[in-house]
Amino acid sequence: MVTAPGIEEQVLTYVxxxxxxxxxxxxxxxxxxxxxxxxxxxxxxxxxxxxxxxGLLVGVAIEDKGKGYGGAVGVMVGFNVADDTLAGIGTTDLKETPGLGMRIAEPAFTGQFIGKPLPVALKAQGGGIDAVSGATISSAGAVTAVNNAAAVYKALKAEILKTWGK
Incomplete structure (x- = not known):
């Protein structure tokens, strides 16, 4: 309990x-x-x-998680409030295999999400996101995290706009 505020501040600042x-x-x-x-x-x-x-609200970011090969895959997901598309993603928590699953943090993977409508899916499931070769579980975990965050965004959008305006 004593260290919780300090830990939270470190996560906010460095992750x-x-x-x-x-x-x-x-x-x-x-x-x-x-x-x-x-x-x-x-x-x-x-x-x-x-x-x-x-001075205008252009987007919001929400963090969520999906199940990867090595544990939880944490993803910070940005949403464009004007058209409800993805602004992009950034990874926050990864314990994936170095050289394989960790590649979901690289721009070649994360860049695919920019401008995509919701929900997203891997190409193998009929969507538009290419999985990282050899890291399908990690890739699917990231997609799950994005879609989880999207559900939160949709549930809160009216309140978000009321709080920060357009």
Whole structure:
């Protein structure tokens, strides 16, 4: 309990913040400082990170997880509020196999999500995302995390817009 605030600050500064800045660039605000916790209908609390340019809300980032080969795959997912497409993704938690599953953090994989409509799926499931060769489980975990975050975004969008405006 004593170390929890310090640990949270370290995660925000060195894990979540860099992932957000991979998704959104050229912002007028500090999404970490401007974050807000929202309650979902099932009682879970979720932190949402707003992204502003020119004083306007252009997007939000939400972190979620999927099941990878080596454990949970954490992904910070950015959403464009104007058209509900993906702004991009950044990884936050990976324990995948070096040289294989860890490649889901590379731009060749993460770049595929930019501008995609929701939900997303791997090409093997009829979607538009190429899995990393030899790392299908890790790739599927990232896609699951994105779709989990998308469900949270859809559930909270009205409240997000009420909180930060358009």
């Amino acid at each position: 979540q913040g860099p992932a957000i800045h991979k998704v959104f660039t050229g912002l007028d605000n500090n999404p970490i400082a401007d974050r807000k916790a929202f309650s979902l209908p099932d009682g879970r609390e979720v932190r949402v990170f707003p992204a502003r340019r020119g």
